[in-house]
Amino acid sequence: MTRVGVIGASGLAGGELVRIIDQHPCLDLAFLGGSRNVGKPLVAVHPGLRTLPNTTIEAVSAADVRRRCDVVLLATPAGVSAELASALSGRGATVIDLSGAFRLRSEAVHDRWYPGVGRDPKLAAxxxxxxxxxxxxELASADLISLPGCYATAITLALAPLVFGLKLAQSTVLVDGKSGSSGGGLPLRRAGxxxxxxxxxxxxxxxGHRHAAEVQGFFAERAPDVLVSLMMSAYGVAHVRGLLASCYVFGNWPMDSRTLSRAYLRYYKPHHFVRVRDHRETMIPMPDPQAVLGSNFCDVTxxxxxxxGGRIVALAALDNLVKGAAGQAVQAVNHRFGYVPELGLTxxxxxPA
Structure with missing residues (x-):
């Protein structure tokens, strides 16, 4: 069994982490940490998690967490993650961060999108x-893992076959993103x-959106010969869960939709959680966030x-709390500790939801 600690257990992503870990056959929930709800039973903040009635949220002590856990999942704000990762790293436990603290390589770009979130540049690297x-x-030997944001996950999966597979150079991409209210977390805002x-x-x-900066940086690092210029607009909609990223790739590309579909099917054939969909295959146009809620799937087309003008329209839909956060965190744990990637996530x- 792999001993798992969750810090930020009171939040929405924290609750999803507990839900998924509790049904994983090889993970043991060894520590639940928080700040505002220390001493409260987990069920008091997550009423649906009644199978863990005696579990309480504890204050975070780095030494105690390292002693009790093999891997620590940080479902905390970026500033908190930056501090905790520094205290926990290099001392035995693997650290997987769900925040934006370490997503952006460039310090200048990090400061642009996360002002006030100080971090150790050497640790970030x-x-x-x-x-x-x-x-x-790379995950099998990684002791420090930063997971993409929910939009960044969807956009990257929507575009990866074009960038890494078909290598469409000098692409200009406009992303239209729509997400539910859970993407903003639990802080009380009047607009929410x-x-x-x-x-x-x-x-x-x-x-502009900071998740677009993540995607731009990732592609620039991983495919420097394929220039991708990415712009994004994001909208909040009335759903609680789920998001749709509509990516418009401009250029007069010499191909048709059938060629594109085959390229996507070939690229994602080894990957259980990315489902390549036909836009017309069901009674509702696909992909649609409604068809992935509660799961670790990302539907793309x-x-x-x-x-x-020959543009390509690439769509990706996922549950922002599962594939966009907690589910892919557990997926990373599976890779890191040698389990089947799908274990506990099926x-x-x-x-409808």
């Missing part, structure tokens, strides 16, 4: 970043209250728009 499907070989959120389509990041989507 040691983190392995990326979606598990794309860096699985039901009377304002219900039925809304809110352009909360119309001229790509189409060639001959009438639109739950089917809940439709």
């Amino acid at each position: 040691r983190f392995t970043y990326g979606v598990p499907e794309l860096i699985s070989d 209250l039901h009377p304002y959120r219900n039925g809304a389509i809110t352009p909360y990041a119309p001229v 790509a189409m060639h728009d001959a009438e639109g 739950m089917q989507p809940v439709v």
